[in-house]
Amino acid sequence: MSEVFKVVQEETHNALVEAAYKHRGYSAEESAYAAKFSAYASTHGIRTHNALKALHLDHLFGSGSQGCVPDAKIEKLESRFEASQTWNANKKLGQATAYEALETCIELADKYGVGQVSVDNAFHYLWGGGYVMEAAKRGYIAYTNCTAALAEVVPFGGKYPTLGTNPHSWGFPTVDAVGFPIVIDWATSVIAMGRVQQLAREGASLPPNAAVDKDGNPTTDPKQAAALIPFGAHKGYGLSLINEIVGGFIGGSLPTIRNRSWEQADEKHTACFYFQVIHPDAVSSGAFAKSRNQSQNVKAVIEDILGHGNESCLLPGQIEAGAAKKTAANGGLLFTDAEIAAFNELAEECGSPVWDADSFAIAKS
Template sequence: MSEEFRVVPVETHNALVEAAYKHRGYTQEESAYAAKFAAYASQHGIRTHNALKALHLDHLFGSGSQGCVPAAEIEKLDTKFEASQIWNANRKLGQATAYEALETCIEMADKYGVAQVSVDNAFHYLWGGGYVMEAAKRGYIAYTNCTAALAEVVPFGGKFPTLGTNPHSWGFPTTDAVGFPIVIDWATSVIAMGRVQQLAREGATLPPNAAVDKDGNPTTDPKEASALIPFGAHKGYGLSLINEIVAGFIGGSLPTVRNRAWEQEEEKHTACFYFQVIHPDALSAGAFAKGRDQSTNVKAVIDDILGHGNENCLLPGQIEAGAAQRSEKNGGLLFSEAEIDAFNELANECCAQSWDVSSFEIAK
């Protein structure tokens, strides 16, 4: 039997999320960005990176710690490269910083064909797929990666967590071809820590070979999970390593110190992230077969991949597109009763009106 969800109006959700962020000292603009992004994640069924995850991270490593500074200002550093920008975020809220980085990349890509923004002293921006999806919906190819808030993943063949879950996210403007943007977005661990927390909240179990306990032994109990395992053995390990090395070039902190060991004042404790946006016209060689243009050629390539008996295969981003359609059909965001209980804890924290679960319709 499938889990029952309640339909929460976007306005109701955003009002509470904004109130929670403002209660913690964030500006109206920052709080609005946070609520907008949380709603976008929930709209697309990303339950591991919704507002509950965002505010939990803020409590642990953000305004409740030393990792994020409400109302901080981004410092844009000098660079000799016209299609590149380098930012010191000064620990500004990650969602607000990431939205601005994405918009900046799009503006530069319109001019130069390709653009990048690297961000130092950042706070985690949550679901990377949401940003590249937004760019893809607007007709651009986009990529982002970031270093995770904590080192929670053991390297391939290792015992001690020295890597983050370190996600990679790609978005492609394929709405004309398949009806939605193809979004390839994954943590480089078998499972994201947000998913572990979700399963623990709901009394479920982990998949095998996804996590280890405090003694380094494999566990399927989310409440016993102490560290995560890379997906695909050495392949996931290598992809995770990319994020740390890119961050190292930007100015990144040591993974095992990040958001930990604050007494080591000479070390940085912040994350880094990186955005790249490509205008499709900047890639086109123009020599498409059978007189196809770029858009119809992309569709032909995808049709070939999903042909030959592969018609039932899913494309990355298809599940999220389906979740968005379901949200739209129901006229709101879908949450379990356990999630609504967690939202009411936030309401109590910021003295906002709590949600009456019985007032929300059951999702169809």
């Protein structure tokens, strides 16, 4: 049986999310960024990294702990490289920091062809695909990775979680070619912990070989999942390792004490993230066959890949584009009754009006 979704106006959603962040001490600007990003995730059907996940993370590891400081100021360090910046985020809210990093990378890419920003002492920025999708819609190639809030993934062949879910996200400006930006965005575990939390909330089971319980045994019960397994065995492990090593070069903390073991004051406990934006003109040879331009050439490559009997294959980002169309057709963000109940817990926390689930229209499929 398919899930039933209710239609919540974006303004209603954003008002509650902003109120929740302000209640926890965040500035109006930070709260607005958080609401904007949460709405963007929900628009594209990203239920694992919506406002519920964001505020849950903040409660566990952010303003409710020691991992995030409301209204912190970013320190931009001196660099001898004109197209590169390194920041000390001073534990500023991840979404606000990431939006600023993305805009900075775009400005650098417009000037130098490529721009990169590495961020130390960061708080998790949630759905990396949202940032690169935004850049791709504006005509840029973009990449980001980050170290996750916690070490929740066991290395290939191991039993103890020493890696984060450590996502990689690429966005490509393919709106002209296929009608939407291709966004390749994945956690390096079989599933994200946000998905585990969502399935637990919905009373559903995990896929096999995605998680282990506290004793290191495989489990399909999301409420018993203590750690996750890398996708693709040694390949997913290697991709997860990339994020930890990049974070190590930036200045990142030890994965097993990140957002934990705060009594170890001589160690850092924060995440790192990295952004890169490339102007398409900066990588173009101009030597496209049959007098095609760059966009036409990209389209031809994609059509060749999806030809030859592969016409029913999906492109990364296609499901999200479909979700955005469904959101637009319904005139609001789509949430289940279980999610609305979780939003109402936030409303009670910050003293905002609760939502009446019965007052919202049922979404059209």
